Amino acid sequence: MITNSIALATSLLVAIVLFLPRLRQSVQWRATVTPLASIIGSGFLIIAPLLHSVMGKWALLGIILLSTLAYLLGSVIRFNIRHAEPELARNSHGSIATLEKASQWALGAAYAISVAFYISLFAAFVFDRFAIDDTTLIKLFTSGLLVIIMLVAWLRGARGLETIELFAVTIKLAIIIGVLTALATYDIQVKSAWFKHEAIQSLSHFETLSMLAGMLMVTQGFETTRFMGNSYNAEQRIKAGRYAQWIAIFLYVVFIGLTCPIFLDFPITELNETTISYTLGQAIWVLPILLLVAATASQLSAALADTIGGGGLLKELFHLSISPQFYYVLVIAIAGILVWSSNVFEIINLASKGFALYYLIQTLIAFKLVLLRPKEQRFKSLQLLGISAIVVSLSFVIGWSIPAPHS
Numbered sequence: 001m002i003t004n005s006i007a008l009a010t011s012l013l014v015a016i017v018l019f020l021p022r023l024r025q026s027v028q029w030r031a032t033v034t035p036l037a038s039i040i041g042s043g044f045l046i047i048a049p050l051l052h053s054v055m056g057k058w059a060l061l062g063i064i065l066l067s068t069l070a071y072l073l074g075s076v077i078r079f080n081i082r083h084a085e086p087e088l089a090r091n092s093h094g095s096i097a098t099l100e101k102a103s104q105w106a107l108g109a110a111y112a113i114s115v116a117f118y119i120s121l122f123a124a125f126v127f128d129r130f131a132i133d134d135t136t137l138i139k140l141f142t143s144g145l146l147v148i149i150m151l152v153a154w155l156r157g158a159r160g161l162e163t164i165e166l167f168a169v170t171i172k173l174a175i176i177i178g179v180l181t182a183l184a185t186y187d188i189q190v191k192s193a194w195f196k197h198e199a200i201q202s203l204s205h206f207e208t209l210s211m212l213a214g215m216l217m218v219t220q221g222f223e224t225t226r227f228m229g230n231s232y233n234a235e236q237r238i239k240a241g242r243y244a245q246w247i248a249i250f251l252y253v254v255f256i257g258l259t260c261p262i263f264l265d266f267p268i269t270e271l272n273e274t275t276i277s278y279t280l281g282q283a284i285w286v287l288p289i290l291l292l293v294a295a296t297a298s299q300l301s302a303a304l305a306d307t308i309g310g311g312g313l314l315k316e317l318f319h320l321s322i323s324p325q326f327y328y329v330l331v332i333a334i335a336g337i338l339v340w341s342s343n344v345f346e347i348i349n350l351a352s353k354g355f356a357l358y359y360l361i362q363t364l365i366a367f368k369l370v371l372l373r374p375k376e377q378r379f380k381s382l383q384l385l386g387i388s389a390i391v392v393s394l395s396f397v398i399g400w401s402i403p404a405p406h407s
Contacts (some may be wrong), residue, residue, distance in 0.1 A: 003182045003189070004286040011178030011290065018170040028164060031232045031240035032247075033304075036168040039248040041302030043218025044176060044255070045295055046348070048219070049275035051256055054211045054404050056199035059263075062212055063256040067249040070219035072390055073359045074245045077223050078238045083369050085234065096365055103361035104313050107223070111310030112334035112355030114217065115303045117347045119145045120339055122272035122299035125292050142339050149300070150248060150332040153307045154325045168301035176296040177253055182284050183258040192261035200268050201405050213377045214401035216356055219248075223358065227260050227309065230270035271343045271406045273344045276383045307331050349403040354396035 023029055050060035087096050123142040124143070127133070225241040232240065260281075263376040267281045268275055311327035318327075338347055367387045373380055 003185045003284045005202065006185050007178045007182035007284065007286050007290060009178075010181040010381050012178045013169060015174035015249050020024055020028050020125070024166065027232075028236060028239060028243075029234050031225075032243045033169050033229065034228060035224045035241055035244035036304060037165040037172075037298065038221025038224050038305065040172055040176070040251065041118065041298040043215075043252070044172070044274060044298075045125070045291060046344070047215070047218045047252060047258045048256060048263075049157060049268060049271055049279070050215055050345075050348075050404050051212075052197065052259065053200045053268045053271040053275070054203065054208060056193040056197050057260070059260065060195070060253070062215075063177045063252050065214060066212065066219055069216070069390075069393055070222070071245055071249065072386070073240055073363075073394075074222040076363050076387070076390065078241055078357065079369075080090060080362055081234050081238055081241075084365050087369065088142055096368065099361055099368070101317065101363045103358050103365070104317055106357040106361060107336070108310050108317065108331075110220075110358055111313070111349055112331045113338060113347060113354050114220075114308050115146070115149070115310070115331060116335035116338035116342075117217070117344060117351055118299040118303040118306070119335070120344050120347060121273055122295050122303075124309040124344065125295040126229040126275060128277060128386075129292055130273040130286070139339055143336055145303075146332050146336050147234040147302075149303050149307055150328050152304055153311065153328040153395075156380070165305060168297040168398060171297040172222070172294045173295075176255070177288045178250070179287055179290060180254055180258060180365075182287065183255075183262070183280075185395055186241050186283055187258060187261045188379060190265065192265055194260050196258065198269060200271065207402070209396075210400050210402045211404050213397040214403055216397050216401070217348050217351040220351075220355045221248075222354075223362075224305075224309070227312075230285055247311040257372065271345070271404060296298070307335075316352070325347065343406065345403040345406045349401055352404050353398050356401075358393045359396065360391060360394040363387055363394065367391070 003081065017023070047063065048059075051062045055062045084096060084100070086095075089098060091097065119142050123138050123145065127138050127141070132138070199208075222245050223239045225237040226242070228237050262279060262283050266279050277291050279290040280291070307328055310331040311324060312328060314327040315322075315324050338350070342350065367384065370380060370383045370387065
């Protein structure tokens with residue numbers, strides 16, 4: 001009983017602090033909220049069962065590896081904000097501009113895929129609460145939600161989106177911290193062993209690495225800072241991406257660590273969209289309710305943001321004299337096709353490949369910019385070596401990532 005009370009009280013207290021006017025009105029915090037909302041919207045509800053089912057007692061190492069790669073990718077994005085954007089402003093027809101346009105095509109497709117993921121996961125959580133396991137009904141509900149998302153994007157566009165994201169990320173952060181506090185209390189009370197649970201299947205090292213690569217999507221979101229130039233200057237966006245990743249990585253690593261004892265006490269027998277809700281609910285009954293609230297706040301706002309973001313990118317790329325709303329319909333249509341042809345875990349893997357392609361092209365832009373620097377530039381060789389390692393990692397994600405084993 002005490003863990004339930006701790007979860008609720010902590011969530012309420014954190015929400016009060018995050019809603020304080022001084023924080024809400026901070027320009028830097030508002031800038032940080034956009035990438036942060038996208039990052040934690042992408043992965044918090046699914047990352048724990050994914051990693052624990054695939055890697056077992058090595059799950060903590062898995063999130064550290066994913067987070068390290070994500071932070072390196074974030075560094076590439078921040079490098080390009082500082083160096084590629086001025087170059088694009090000076091020369092809009094050079095090789096850098098060509099690569100930038102190619103990356104936007106990849107990102108537009110990745111956004112459409114991620115919309116399918118957000119809404120599918122939200123629908124799964126809703127139907128799980130009502131103990132309904134009708135796949136067709138869930139997909140119909142998901143399709144209806146996609147239409148609603150499209151209508152909201154059509155009628156409102158980006159107006160008020162930042163406020164929605166601020167509200168959503170505040171609620172989700174409050175709930176996450178409440179969940180973490182309750183998990184820490186549970187772990188202390190039960191005194192279970194740490195890092196003893198096994199993966200649900202025996203996998204080779206290559207299969208494990210391929211599945212881990214297929215989870216890259218859950219760390220994405222920091223790239224949104226590239227497209228906030230109309231509202232924030234370069235330095236604010238660089239800080240926003242860095243702060244958002246610091247917060248998200250801290251929450252992810254702590255969450256995976258604290259769930260190790262629970263997944264030992266309540267082992268995963270099969271992986272599905274709501275495994276985290278079922279498993280945590282066996283230990284602390286209030287957590288599934290909090291997670292449903294978090295899903296409502298984060299998944300819907302993230303889906304709306306990516307619909308608008310993806311539609312905006314496609315409009316810029318096509319250069320057709322067509323209403324912007326047409327591109328929202330296109331994003332939703334792609335998402336709808338994926339909902340009916342794939343499950344959540346296949347969509348996660350597909351989105352990981354899409355975002356990896358975007359990051360790969362952005363990394364090539366950074367590589368070219370570093371290459372053009374004077375030979376005497378400090379750390380030039382080290383930067384080129386690091387960028388080359390990132391290129392190899394992203395190529396592996398695109399070519400060899402696979403979905404986690406699921407029911």
